[in-house]
Amino acid sequence: MDYDIAIIGLGPAGIQAGIHAGRRKNKVIIFGKTSESALNYAHLENYFGFKEKIEGKELLSAGIEQLKKADVTILEEDIIKIEPLEKGFKLITEKEKEITAIALILAMGVKRKKSFFKREKDFIGKGVSYCVDCDAWFYKGKKVIVIGDGSSAIWGAKFLTQFAKEIYFYFSKGELSSEEKKSLEEKGIKILTLKPVEIIGENEVKGVKLEDESILEVDGIFIEQGAKGPLELLAPLGIELDPETFNYVKVDREMKTNVEGIFACGDITGPPFQVAKAVGEGCIAGLSASDYVSKVKRES
Structure with a gap:
């Protein structure tokens, strides 16, 4: 040891x-x-x-x-x-x-979690997750977005590359360092500069609306704010x-x-x-x- x-x-x-x-x-x-x-x-x-x-x-x-x-x-x-x-x-x-x-x-x-989206609680277990370790398997071959502001989010996005076919990443606080950005891009993760502002879907997540009103279609949203x-x-x-x-x-x-x-x-x-x-x-x-x-x- x-x-x-x-x-x-x-x-x-x-x-x-x-x-x-x-x-x-x-x-x-x-x-x-x-x-x-x-x-x-x-x-x-x-x-x-x-x-x-x-x-x-x-x-x-x-x-x-x-x-x-x-x-x-x-x-x-x-x-x-x-x-x-x-x-x-x-x-x-x-x-x-x-x-x-x-x-x-x-x-x-x-x-102490703070909601990122207004209707976030309505989609918990229906496409919104706070635990990559727990739920990554359910998104095998699917498209997901990871939203967060710390080491947990960066690690989570990298971990998801073993399961999801397409991963988007939005850093919700400040800016990524050049080292962090490079480590994500090397894994094929797409970094968003536009803020996601709304969850799209009725009974389950179908996508997110970005601040320019465009829609990004995803099957899952992982919210990992702060440390693990x-x-x-x-x-x-x-x-x-x-x-x-x-x-x-x-x-x-x-x-x-x-x-x-x-x-x-x-x-x-x-x-x-x-x-x-x-x-x-x-x-x-x-x-x-x-x-x-x-x-x-x-x-x-």
């Missing part, structure tokens, strides 16, 4: 887990981008030890320095796929790096979710999931969405994962 513990999420829960796991002398790697943490754009007034308001980005910056002191490797890339191994896990990053670890800590928060969503990323692993909403990962008091070797902490385990909770759970997850790694090494 490349590492003892891999942590997905560079927010307060993941950072705290990394600090504790690193101080236990594990070989630890953490993935994510502080710019994507909700804390980066917030301030705190009710956090233990601070009498005055503190900016979230200050806490994140201090946490990064603590990770470095604990010899934790920081890789500012999103994870787009997790594969279980016989004893451990393989993680694939947005730049297609492959990294293995004995234990995995999930701390990527929750993905936690639930989409975890779907193939068989991780149990809370039985009431199916929006959060179910854990016990040691932050263990139902899958051996996988732990979770922070917003991904459900409300309240507070830094104090995230940090507390991150502490427990880091210690529990460390104990698990020690046990695996003793038994091997």
Whole structure:
């Protein structure tokens, strides 16, 4: 294995887990981008030890320095796929790096989706999908469009080339880098410059209307905004979710999931969405994962 513990999420829960796991002398790697943490754009007034308001980005910056002191490797890339191994896990990053670890800590928060189209919800399961891994097979030999603004969308479009006969791609935020554009075009993916503004169809997707009023006929629309969503990323692993909403990962008091070797902490385990909770759970997850790694090494 490349590492003892891999942590997905560079927010307060993941950072705290990394600090504790690193101080236990594990070989630890953490993935994510502080710019994507909700804390980066917030301030705190009710956090233990601070009498005055503190900016979230200050806490994140201090946490990064603590990770470095604990010899934790920081890789500012999103994870787009997790594969279980016989004893451990393989993680694939947005730049297609492959990294293995004995234990995995999930701390990527929750993905708050915003609709891209007005009638989007009417077509979920009828041509609109949020999970390339789950639904790519249904579009074998068909035409699809991928709409998104992050690594998940780019990876999803490339993955679909194994199934769909024709793929269109619209980058919904800013501009693609020359490297990203080249990597898509090399796969035969057609990049749109005109924004899709409306879904065409009655009972199922027949196409999209572009901002110049032209119609692009497609059979499916994949919407992948931001980093890979936690639930989409975890779907193939068989991780149990809370039985009431199916929006959060179910854990016990040691932050263990139902899958051996996988732990979770922070917003991904459900409300309240507070830094104090995230940090507390991150502490427990880091210690529990460390104990698990020690046990695996003793038994091997």
